[in-house]
Amino acid sequence: xxxLVITLIKLALITFIFMTTLAYLQWVERKVxxxxxxxxxxxxxxxxxxLQPLADVIKLxxxxxxxxxxxxxxxYLLAPFLAVFMAxxxxxxxxxxxxxxxxxxxxxxxxxxxxxxxxxxASVNMGVLMILAVSSMGVxxxxxxxxSSNNKYALLGGLRSSAQMISYELPMSLAIASPLLMAGTLQxxxxxxSQAGFxxxxxxxxxxxxxxxxxxxxxxxxxxxxxxxxxxxxxxLPEAENELVAGFHVEYSSMTFASFFMAEYANMVTVCSVGTxxxxxxxxxxxxAALGSNFVAPAIFLGAGLICLYHGLNxxxxxxxxxxPVFAVVFFGLAGLMAFPPLVPVLTPLFWFLAxxxxxxxxxxxxxxxxxxxxxxxxMSFAWKFLFPAALLNLxxxxxxxxxxx
Amino acid sequence: MDLFFFxxxxxxxxxxxxxxxxxxxxxxxxxxxxxxxxxxAVLYLLLGAEFVAxxxxxxxxxxxxxxxxxxxxxxxxxxEEHRGRSWIAKLLGFPAxxxxxxxxxxxxxxxxxxxxxxxxxxxxxxxxxxxxxxxFTEYLLPFEVTSVLILIAIIGAIVLARKELD
Amino acid sequence: MDPSQALEMLKNGVPTSWYLTLSxxxxxxxxxxxxxxxxxxxxxxxxxxxxxAVNLSFIAFAHQHKQVSGHLxxxxxxxxxxxxxxxxxxxxxxxxKNRSTLNIDEINTLKN
Numbered sequence: 233x234x235x236l237v238i239t240l241i242k243l244a245l246i247t248f249i250f251m252t253t254l255a256y257l258q259w260v261e262r263k264v265x266x267x268x269x270x271x272x273x274x275x276x277x278x279x280x281x282x283l284q285p286l287a288d289v290i291k292l293x294x295x296x297x298x299x300x301x302x303x304x305x306x307x308y309l310l311a312p313f314l315a316v317f318m319a320x321x322x323x324x325x326x327x328x329x330x331x332x333x334x335x336x337x338x339x340x341x342x343x344x345x346x347x348x349x350x351x352x353x354a355s356v357n358m359g360v361l362m363i364l365a366v367s368s369m370g371v372x373x374x375x376x377x378x379x380s381s382n383n384k385y386a387l388l389g390g391l392r393s394s395a396q397m398i399s400y401e402l403p404m405s406l407a408i409a410s411p412l413l414m415a416g417t418l419q420x421x422x423x424x425x426s427q428a429g430f431x432x433x434x435x436x437x438x439x440x441x442x443x444x445x446x447x448x449x450x451x452x453x454x455x456x457x458x459x460x461x462x463x464x465x466x467x468x469l470p471e472a473e474n475e476l477v478a479g480f481h482v483e484y485s486s487m488t489f490a491s492f493f494m495a496e497y498a499n500m501v502t503v504c505s506v507g508t509x510x511x512x513x514x515x516x517x518x519x520x521a522a523l524g525s526n527f528v529a530p531a532i533f534l535g536a537g538l539i540c541l542y543h544g545l546n547x548x549x550x551x552x553x554x555x556x557p558v559f560a561v562v563f564f565g566l567a568g569l570m571a572f573p574p575l576v577p578v579l580t581p582l583f584w585f586l587a588x589x590x591x592x593x594x595x596x597x598x599x600x601x602x603x604x605x606x607x608x609x610x611x612m613s614f615a616w617k618f619l620f621p622a623a624l625l626n627l628x629x630x631x632x633x634x635x636x637x638x
Numbered sequence: 639m640d641l642f643f644f645x646x647x648x649x650x651x652x653x654x655x656x657x658x659x660x661x662x663x664x665x666x667x668x669x670x671x672x673x674x675x676x677x678x679a680v681l682y683l684l685l686g687a688e689f690v691a692x693x694x695x696x697x698x699x700x701x702x703x704x705x706x707x708x709x710x711x712x713x714x715x716x717x718e719e720h721r722g723r724s725w726i727a728k729l730l731g732f733p734a735x736x737x738x739x740x741x742x743x744x745x746x747x748x749x750x751x752x753x754x755x756x757x758x759x760x761x762x763x764x765x766x767x768x769x770x771x772x773x774f775t776e777y778l779l780p781f782e783v784t785s786v787l788i789l790i791a792i793i794g795a796i797v798l799a800r801k802e803l804d
Numbered sequence: 805m806d807p808s809q810a811l812e813m814l815k816n817g818v819p820t821s822w823y824l825t826l827s828x829x830x831x832x833x834x835x836x837x838x839x840x841x842x843x844x845x846x847x848x849x850x851x852x853x854x855x856x857a858v859n860l861s862f863i864a865f866a867h868q869h870k871q872v873s874g875h876l877x878x879x880x881x882x883x884x885x886x887x888x889x890x891x892x893x894x895x896x897x898x899x900x901k902n903r904s905t906l907n908i909d910e911i912n913t914l915k916n
Contacts, residue, residue: 361689361766371700372704379707387711401701
């Protein structure tokens with residue numbers, strides 16, 4: 233019973249936070265690309281465009297969902313549902329922090345607790361394999377959308393995506409396999425825990441630095457395949473605007489259209505979380521707590537707050553005078569929370585995990601703003617002639633070194 | 639709980655399997671087959687075969703069936719044209735098939751009356767560690783032969799695809 | 805089956821023979837599809853269905869005997885199925901290119 237209640241609470245919290253993150257990722261992406269290209273980005277709806285996601289959601293919900301007469305209606309409606317479902321299901325097995333101890337509380341004479349729970353929805357023995365399985369099912373949404381739309385551009389998008397996903401799944405699986413050799417477990421929490429500790433007192437034992445076989449190449453291969461698996465630039469061939477109009481979702485509108493975007497962002501978050509857990513040590517800090525890594529989070533929020541305060545006092549735009557001090561107060565509050573001693577063991581790992589995921593997401597957006605799209609034959613020969621042999625070689629070397637040491 | 643999950647997913651598997659045969663369009667058949675594979679994966683989990691369940695989803699549902707769908711989309715295969723068959727076949731085929739299924743069920747139940755019971759958690763030897771250990775000790779030769787088989791399949795597929803290009 | 809027996813079964817789980825029955829049913833449905841369908845891709849899918857049905861038997865027997873060997877047979881069947889799908893679909897593509905039909909009744913000569 234306790235388990236059920238705690239799980240339901242966690243479920244509600246994670247769903248709420250994850251959905252909000254997905255909506256705001258769009259805002260972050262538009263802002264970052266705008267600043268890379270020396271523009272302003274969304275700035276009309278709310279201060280600094282912060283209410284833009286809300287406006288977008290309202291717009292998408294209230295728009296008319298058009299069902300074109302020439303589509304295969306059943307599969308046409310099933311496809312976005314499938315895409316979102318497969319994208320959201322994998323977030324439920326990703327651990328994002330250490331355990332939480334909830335002290336015993338007394339309400340009206342009844343004592344509840346104390347409880348101990350882990351920061352994840354479900355702990356699966358085969359966590360890594362399950363992520364791979366679910367992500368390999370995600371292609372059905374796209375392929376089905378392309379086929380059922382009964383449109384040549386959509387069909388080409390669907391074809392491209394199914395071939396691309398199958399091709400890039402191989403190097404991705406091989407790249408994932410090599411850190412598994414060192415961790416010796418398939419459980420995501422176990423993998424993250426196996427990367428705790430430091431060499432020489434300051435070099436973290438993350439998989440990309442871990443002896444005997446640093447997985448830096450595996451990480452790069454993983455990230456490249458991740459771009460292809462999530463259909464992001466430079467591998468967004470299935471939805472290339474200037475070749476295929478919009479690829480597999482050209483016939484979609486309103487919420488069905490939004491579902492594909494939601495699925496794409498959810499996949500991005502998942503793949504970044506998996507990369508963090510497998511290669512970047514999950515919630516392990518960049519340097520030991522003895523050297524002050526616990527103060528990074530408060531320091532960053534304090535700095536952000538001070539910058540906001542400074543710009544609020546010297547406003548560049550009239551409304552900055554009111555909005556930026558509010559942000560400053562929020563940041564100061566977060567800094568205080570991060571520095572509050574009883575919360576440090578809970579919030580600091582969470583901060584490190586989210587910081588790493590956020591950094592990887594930033595890399596995704598950064599590359600979108602920087603690189604052009606591949607040609608289709610280049611995409612395929614890159615996967616089969618370079619990425620796949622490289623991943624295989626890396627796995628071989630890792631296996632050899634691990635066997636040599638043990 | 640075991641009975642509930644078994645009944646649910648066995649039912650889904652049967653419905654989807656019948657659908658594979660009855661659907662006229664290859665895409666519908668393929669998606670039904672994915673349904674069969676997914677429910678079989680759940681049944682594998684109930685039988686304690688974690689690794690095989692995940693491999694089932696990754697290999698079958700995630701790779702083989704995607705390949706099928708890819709080919710169906712590539713060839714733009716349409717609805718199968720209906721060819722007239724003899725009326726005797728139509729009249730007798732279905733009842734005979736149902737009778738055969740009934741006979742088969744009776745046969746299995748008759749010859750395996752005292753099999754054990756499947757309870758979730760009874761058998762935990764299906765993890766990656768056990769499979770890997772057995773694969774590289776007892777079944778090393780088949781495993782190596784499998785790699786040769788895959789190599790042959792790759793070369794065969796490439797040769798066939800090359801021929802198509804010429 | 806009397807109610808007390810059924811109640812006992814609910815406690816113990818599901819008999820292994822039920823899994824075997826399910827496997828047999830799926831296999832028969834696959835055979836039936838193999839015989840009555842005309843589209844070569846669907847026929848191929850029915851073969852996959854049969855392979856899956858056999859896999860279920862293997863896993864059920866592995867559970868019955870508490871041995872991991874059944875899982876390995878399933879694993880090998882999967883590998884063979886994957887290889888078969890790659891070659892088979894390549895053949896189907898070539899056939900379609902030469903005959904422009906997927907109907908197996910019309911693909912009945914070795915030479916064009």
